[in-house]
Amino acid sequence: MFFDDRFHKYQLGDLKKDVTAGITVGIVAIPLAMAFAIASGVKPEYGLYTTIIAGLLVALFGGSRYQIAGPTGAFIPILLAVVLQYGYKNLLIAGFMAGILLILMGIFKIGSLIKYIPRSVTIGFTSGIAVIIFAGQIANFFGLENVEKKEYFHENMIEIIRQFHSFNVYSVITALIGLLIIIFVPKLFPKVPILLVALFIPTMIAILFYPDKVETIGTAFGGIAQTFPAFRFPEITLAKIAELWRPAFVIAMLGGIESLLSAVVADGMTGKRHHSNRELLGQGIANVVTPLFGGIPATGAIARTATNIKSGARSPLSGIFHSLFVLFTLLLFAPYASYIPLASMAPILMVVAWNMSEQKSFAHILKMRTGDSVVLAVTFLLTVFVNLTVAVEVGLLLAMLSFIKRMSGVLEVEKVLPKSHNKQVSPDPVEAGRDCPQIEIYTIDGPLFFGVADKFEKMLTRTMREKPKVLLLRMKHVPIIDATGEANLASLVADFQKQGGTILVSGMSEEPLEVLKKSGLYERIGAEHFFSHTGPALQYGLKIINYKTCKSCRFYAFSECAAFKEQKAFSREQYSEQI
Template identity: 45%
Template sequence: MLKPKLLTLLQNRPEDFTSSRILKDLSAGLVVACVALPLSIALAIASGVTPEKGLITAVVAGFLISLLGGSRVQIGGPTGAFVVIVYGIIEKFGVAGLLTATIMAGIILMLMGLFKFGAFIKFIPYPVTTGFTSGIAVVLFSTQINDFFGLGLTQLPSEFFAKWSVYLHSFGQTNWMTLAVGLLTLAIIIFWPKKWRVFPGSLAALIITTLLVKFGGLNVATITSTFGQVDGTLVMPHMPGEISLEVVRKLLPAAFTIAFLAGIESLLSAVVADGMIGKRHRSNMELVATGVANVASGLFGGLPATGAIARTAANIENGGRTPIAGMAHAVFLLIMMLCLMKYIGLIPMTSLAAILFLVAYRMSDWRSFTALFKAPASDIAILLTTFTLTVVEDLVVAIEFGLVLAAVLFMKRMSDVYQIKNTDDDLFDEVRRKDDIDTKIIAKHVSVYEINGPFFFGAANKFLDSLEHHKDCKVLILRMRSVPAIDATGFHALERIYDRCQKDGVQLILSHVQKHVLKTLDKYGFIHKLGEDHICKNIDASLMRAESIVSGRQHFLE
């Protein structure tokens, strides 16, 4: 449905807009604005532009993503994933080229939403997204070494290994005062009390270190000393330069990269938010809103924008439950930008580098990265290929190779699966003799779902969508007799199924798990987590186990 979530809530849920509810959303919006202020500045500078462009992006795009989006709680703005792309586009085409590419990407995103491509983005394999996200984190980290250590380097090579070679030969000229301020920033953020989350640690660190550098007379580079005086005025929307077919042709690959990454990030953030609040977003409307936001951001001189997972989570944790919170966050940021820009220039560059170190650390998601080494060898190959190419080449090449490799290995795995089927005639004779079940209620509060075919990324997302129909379920039996293989994305979805069941108080039982799948689950440690008594050899044993769970629970309640 192409209808903004805000409009749906206004029409169907007026109880969500009581004065007390709106006050909570406004409060959440203020907290998120405090989180977004230092991040937007840091991300803009890391991208090679002046700090106000990051704030403009958060204000303009953040407001539109919340106003028009398909999620209740999505917060939009610049994110760390775009830093590497934006920096590369500016080096090649200049700021005007970046703004034009951002507008083009916005149009592509709108078309993707209008043609309902939102569901197709879910089919990108998990190792591909993990590989390029972790690769971007490594590159982002490497871009901040110069500012964090105060090396004073002005001409850095863009290639990853060449850049680190320069760093290693330059550490002898470290500005120890700059390094000390950077370490202080990290310490404040890391050890900032969680009970004071209304005032984010990153903002507190910027204020403290800025005052220290200003009044302590420290020899530490600041935004003003690096970029000159920053301008806090909001310009009227305008086209960044002359548009011609030749310009469009040159910028089209960059625009597709921005659109691709913005679409993935927005929908990933929306899915995470759904899990936190127990609601569902509209993927196609989210793409349209992100597209409109990017067009507007480009016209106002901002950066590419997308849904920001960390800021969205902060919104939810502080009580935001309607799009008003996201719109309020943009308004509060605009007020801060207009009133505080003359002081923003005093912020030390090393403090911003420290903030981006932590952004890179969170982006890397090293637990998910290392967990994938338990996956089949084909998934590991996809992960390492995408990661390596993102670091040493660029994101476009990495995604292209990752997807092609995933497709090739997928076809090989299908060939291997066909041979496995032929070696177990009895099992598949039984499948052909009996009527396959899809979804049905076997007993009160017991639901059975059967997956026919390999549990790869397509089947995984389809099954997750089907769980919405099992609201009164107490025991969910997942019948896997026709699942001869499972990949990393399928296992990731299985974990999400398990986590959702845990959250809803539902017991998950796996029935008739084949040997190859069981071996993969054992490598991940999932059998231990689920419990061996929740893995049954056939449907009859599964139903008996389910009945004992339900009757035991009812007896307990009585």
């Protein structure tokens, strides 16, 4: 799987570019890995382990040649919630289960379905995650003491306000220095690895000018071990699976969405195409293996993938070199990370939160004032004030209901008759007073599914002036019929046939026709009553009506009506198959 089309036309000269890109991304990934791990409620080295293992495995088995995987900001709220509620060891189990789910999603080719998740839902929970990340760094930014992490957003805000009197001036100075570096240095020196600089300079200032005045990784977590973790399989039981399946499912869904979004961004930057299901498979393998070494869940990282491309990456080897660089740094420089102030990491995460907040898209969808606006607002508020699991579930449900409501307005059922001058059917003759007591023709336009099936039946029964002898349904523009639509159509057919009427169907496309054949409705209507065009169907209908009724009819709905009154024969070729 490794030596595949992602290495198409790969040359030796590309190797140097991959090495350079890998090191560049590795420099960016190190501070982010530690910051994301700390914000998720675990030790910083677990973020580094995730970067090393997941980055390597996604590069080997993923579906994009440029994807860089690792811990991301999007995971912070859900991982922190799992840690607070279940503990770190159970987080590993949830991550392992999420990996299995991702593998299954790849095997069963669900990658192509994830793209159908509404943008209002993804923007809603992404913006909500950004708010949680930003607010979660206020305590470190101000150096607040004794701040207990709570499960809910409002509880954390109350805790921060309660402890705000304990703010540390030195922490504020450290954080402000880092924030100013992140904002202004890239404008002067765009090629500088800004995140590493934003950690290094505040750390040196804190060591030189006010040592022991701010909380550091060392004082908070005891430093970072200068070794790679040992393999350890988590203790998985049926009780644990039952307890953790919901967070595992959300981790898998979020990981799949983020990875495929990142791959799409990479495609847009390079003109290449990723393999969505293979990407899910690679992400799944990474998330199964990473917890075995103490790592947290990982996904494709959009910012790091974009950095990889901008740094000249040519193949998945850049992702491998990125992982090796982080491993080398861990083994060589881990003890020095204990001096990094937590206050210097706060502005990094705050800027990450701002960049992922999608504030322009959020405002744009809200201004539309449609069903999408409601879905966006509800998903956002639930993400912030309840949790991501509930937000995604409710958001998708509301999006589905909004879609059904919109689609129900798409279905049109219109009574029509042929125009006398060109035989094309139109509602005009009906509105002009021409009608036929024996044949009624209806044009059905739109999908016949559970959201509109009842409406379809009611519209037909309501518009039928009397019980005609023949009911002709023109269904050329019905793209789908689901089980509910088929059931309502079957009910209409049964009632009509019980009263001695004949149902004719014209123009039905292959997919809905197959549904009727499988359900048996095709046989109940009669194979001889299905026509490719309206013309032949109408010719058939005119043959089976009662001509005695035509003698006393005053409507002259069809051009043949005069001939019927005189009991004259009519030509089969009178109606074109193009009607």
